[in-house]
Amino acid sequence: MTARFTRGTGTSLVGGSERRSSRSLLALFLPVAAVGAALALVPLWLSDSRLMMGLAIGGLLFACYAIAFNVVFGSTGQLFLSTGALAGIGAYGAALLGDRLGFPIVVSVVLATLAASLIGGLLSWIAVRRSLDVIFIGIVTLIFALSFENLLLGLGDLTGGESGFSLESGSDTFLREQIPPYYLFLGLVLLFLIVHGLLRRSHIGWAFRALRDDKVAAELTGVNVARYRIYGGLIGSGMLGMAGAIYAFNEGRISPSTFSFGEVDVVVLVMLAFGGIGTLLGPVLGAVVFTVFDEVLVEFGQLRVVAYGALIIVLFLWIPRGVIPTMGSLWQSRRLRRESAGSSPTDPPH
């Protein structure tokens, strides 16, 4: 049980487990299309209930967050504890641009995405320049997230403080309806998956993997560690900003607690740890599972917090590869055993 942890010297918790399947484009798009098709059916049986559709959209939003966090942490090993804050930058940025300055919605979303991307990239750049290890990146981004939260509360005139910000713009568009926003977010999830998938297949993906497995060896073979880490920060943070910005126009109301560390980062960490850090579809599966799980837990009040805390402990202690990949390889090894046992009629009891 302990051998798992001692593999490698770096951040051995991160990835290193997914098997590389065929490199054809089909192998990439088929699973993504399957996930898209399955999720596209959800409104068919939930569309009667405004509440349930809201939950489903929230689930897709968190799938976006988890994919973005996966790009940054899973692919480049940078522990960004500012998932919520970067999404918040997108949301508040878009809200201020769209509502206070009167920009069109699309322009606001694009600008807010760029802002979040640049800030995330800047965090990565700083981390690379100061050659911060994973812990210090965690501390710096956590400090950034806490500062952002306090800034939102402190600049009450601009942000509405604790009670939040109500958006006028977007209220007369399809963004406030029930079904269309669901498909918009589903499109976003698929877009992010494809971007991440293409990234993994490109030379950037090879560099990411080399980085994750052994940073020093990657550097020695000529991988520009700094550049690829900054790419990871830029792309992941841009995804967060875009998801947050669209959510702001969809929900029509944002508040600091929507993007707080406890509400976003902890949940995303659990989703990713469950689905498998560094895998392509793990974040989406984790998001689906925990959206359902969260709804079940709501009636237990404070025990929900306890459950998430306990899950972090259990997942990272005993199933560091993620539940889905672990189950997958268990199933595979059983199948292999059965095949190697041939047609022997009686399986040996264990």
Place this chain on the structure above:
Amino acid sequence: MTAVILDGIVLGLQFGVLAVGLTLVYGLGGVLNLAYGQMAVVAAIAAALGMDAGLPAGAAVGVGLLVGGVFGLLLDTTLLRPVYRLRGEARVLLSLLLTLGLAFVVDGLLTWQLPLEALTLHIGGGAVEILGVPMRRGSLWASGISVAVFVSLFFFFRGTMLGRAVRSIIQDEEGARLVGIDPNRMRTLILVSSGVLAGLVAVTRSMTIPVTVTSGISITIFALIVTVVGGLGSVAGAFLAGLLLGIINSVSSFYIGTFLTLIILLSAAALTILIRPSGLLGTPE
């Protein structure tokens, strides 16, 4: 102005003790304990429950410190065992994630079971005048205890064999092992002391403001800021950074406002990491 600075010193001394508990565990075990604030809160709640049950204040505080120590012992012997088997970055990362989980578990359980429990210690008597400024007796007690803790820690680390053994592990775990020091026992000792220190800070804090079940996260954040500024693993650094940030905190909340004050403190920590990652008094790697 004098009053504000004196207030800052009182707070700063508590900050310092708070950070020592965190920084020692990091220096010794390579463990970043994000459940540190919850240790303090659990100790404070134990003391508060003791007082509810009719114990005299002194005994209740004793119960609180004991519970803090037991919390540290349990943490060391259960959750952190698998962490110690790792080395370097992986160890800190796993410890950070596991204690983050623990922090949420403890927070959730406390707000579920005892949402209204809080520790407030009323130290009798009025104000005492110092430098022409009236100081509450609670603040004086809190500062006196903090200074006493620092003096005894100083003697422990410089003057006793055990203290030197602890320092040797901070400097070089393998080397210490070679001369016959058992890192596991030292870690247990430090984790227990860390719990007691956390409890002590919660108690001294409750002499000026109540410590509630939800204070854990903010205590951890303050401890983390001071620890980073002082240098991870440095006791003297924690003391100095505590005083400095305590004074900054008081001056800035008086003249600027609370939200921006926290941002200033957070920026101080961020700047330290960027300019001098080893902190004020830490030894560069």
